[in-house]
Amino acid sequence: MPPISPQEPWAQVSEVLRLIRSGEAQTRPELADAAGLGRNVITLRIQAAETLGLIQPSGELRSRGGRAAEVWEVNPDAARLLVGIIGANQLRVVLADLRLKPIADHIVDWPYSGPEETCERMAQEMEALLADEPLPLWGVGIGMLAPVDFFTGRSADPVTPTVAGQRWPRDFDVRRWFVRRLNTPVWVESLSNLMALGAAAEPGAPDDLIAIRMELGVGSGIVSDGKVHRGADWIAGETNHIVVQPDSERICMCGRLGCLDAFAGAWAVEADAHKAIAQGRPTVLAAKDQAEVDLDAIVDAAESGDIPAAEIVLRAADALGRVLAAIVTWFNPRRVVIGGNALASSQLFHGAMSRTLYAVALSASVRQLELRQGRSDHFEEVLGALTMVRDALFSQTFLSAWGPLGAPDRVDQLHTRESQF
Ligand SMILES: [Zn+2]
Numbered sequence: 001m002p003p004i005s006p007q008e009p010w011a012q013v014s015e016v017l018r019l020i021r022s023g024e025a026q027t028r029p030e031l032a033d034a035a036g037l038g039r040n041v042i043t044l045r046i047q048a049a050e051t052l053g054l055i056q057p058s059g060e061l062r063s064r065g066g067r068a069a070e071v072w073e074v075n076p077d078a079a080r081l082l083v084g085i086i087g088a089n090q091l092r093v094v095l096a097d098l099r100l101k102p103i104a105d106h107i108v109d110w111p112y113s114g115p116e117e118t119c120e121r122m123a124q125e126m127e128a129l130l131a132d133e134p135l136p137l138w139g140v141g142i143g144m145l146a147p148v149d150f151f152t153g154r155s156a157d158p159v160t161p162t163v164a165g166q167r168w169p170r171d172f173d174v175r176r177w178f179v180r181r182l183n184t185p186v187w188v189e190s191l192s193n194l195m196a197l198g199a200a201a202e203p204g205a206p207d208d209l210i211a212i213r214m215e216l217g218v219g220s221g222i223v224s225d226g227k228v229h230r231g232a233d234w235i236a237g238e239t240n241h242i243v244v245q246p247d248s249e250r251i252c253m254c255g256r257l258g259c260l261d262a263f264a265g266a267w268a269v270e271a272d273a274h275k276a277i278a279q280g281r282p283t284v285l286a287a288k289d290q291a292e293v294d295l296d297a298i299v300d301a302a303e304s305g306d307i308p309a310a311e312i313v314l315r316a317a318d319a320l321g322r323v324l325a326a327i328v329t330w331f332n333p334r335r336v337v338i339g340g341n342a343l344a345s346s347q348l349f350h351g352a353m354s355r356t357l358y359a360v361a362l363s364a365s366v367r368q369l370e371l372r373q374g375r376s377d378h379f380e381e382v383l384g385a386l387t388m389v390r391d392a393l394f395s396q397t398f399l400s401a402w403g404p405l406g407a408p409d410r411v412d413q414l415h416t417r418e419s420q421f
Helices: 011-021 028-035 037-049 115-130 174-182 191-201 266-278 297-302 307-331 346-358 377-392 394-404 412-416
Strands: 053-064 067-074 082-085 090-096 102-109 137-144 185-189 209-214 218-225 334-339 370-373
Touching: 011 028, 011 037, 011 053, 011 067, 011 394, 028 037, 028 067, 037 053, 082 115, 082 191, 090 115, 090 377, 102 115, 115 137, 115 174, 137 174, 137 191, 137 377, 174 185, 185 191, 185 377, 191 209, 191 218, 191 334, 191 377, 209 307, 218 307, 266 297, 266 307, 266 377, 297 307, 297 346, 307 334, 307 346, 346 370, 377 394
Parallel strands: 082 137, 137 185, 209 334, 334 370
Antiparallel strands: 053 067, 082 090, 090 102, 209 218
16 A cells, blocks of 8 residues: 555644644644644645544634634544453453543453354444444454454464463454454454553653563563564564573473463462462462462462462562563663553562562663553553554544545445554
8 A cells, every 4th residue: 555645635634633632733823833734724634624523622712922723622522432352351342432531341251262252242242332322433443362463453373372272363353353243444453562552652651661461471562662563473572481491390381491471470370379289388378279279369368478479479570570671671661561460460579570670680771760560450451452543543544545435434445454554
């Protein structure tokens, strides 16, 4: 697909939208200056955006040089966006307005049951959320617990199965599945990348950051110079399988020895606790049923001073600290956000992981590093998915395709062509 010229009228509308929503420019004179366009041209582009319902006057006036000018803002209610998060054991569906503010947020338990069944259940949840929604749906973002070929929306090479031995098959066309079902443009991305994209969309976020997403394993997403770095094979950020200790006897899900996941993955931590109980170590976990000895219980015990549980949590923290020390020294992010499961929100884990990181990393690379815990409601990945859909819809490429038609659902090619934006 040939690139869109910045002189193209819809490319200019896209730029006007970007300036307004980022707050960089909001009045006609400000927009003309920021976009480098004449006042007459900028008036036409503002009109085009207003005709589509994308912007509205905020009712405020801002004076500059003695004349008051109308302030423009994004119209949140031109349409709706929808996000579907397919986690390890849950599905989450979020409906949001065009300012990315959630209107409905729904979570259901769902043990992964194969791609078709999982997509079907997700679609049912989405349809239930849309049933009472009068506004049109303009785009859907799907987050998956697997690498994704971002151009085609297909699952990429599965690195490892989940604990239950299930995995997304290679080349399952997630985008096409949801486009056919919902008749709306769809974008698909891995949850780790969405978490990074969401962390980067927070106000004041730096352009270079890493998001560590802890669920079954310890994945990560990378934002470099404001953009997600996906790698040549879509598997950048596989912190899970960085070898921490090659002479370890810990077998990872990938079949190799000593990976980070084999120390800090939820499955490995749970296996360690079961082993400690079997060895007769004095731990409060021994009094529980085997099924109750899960990550939450282990972290609780460790935080309460249970020594065998604390040893397991500290070993996991040390492993992640070492991996982070290497990638922080190499990549030099300004911020690292760590979120997800009970380990990620444990102060004991966080403190120990930080100590290893700061002790092992090159001091110049951590001097200004901001180490943060992720939000407890995991909103980063939702915000990441909403940002992905919004930025795609209003990109120069896509707006040039659907702007003349009035709504994105009427552009068939949006559904299938490569999403370069
Ligand atoms: Zn591995």
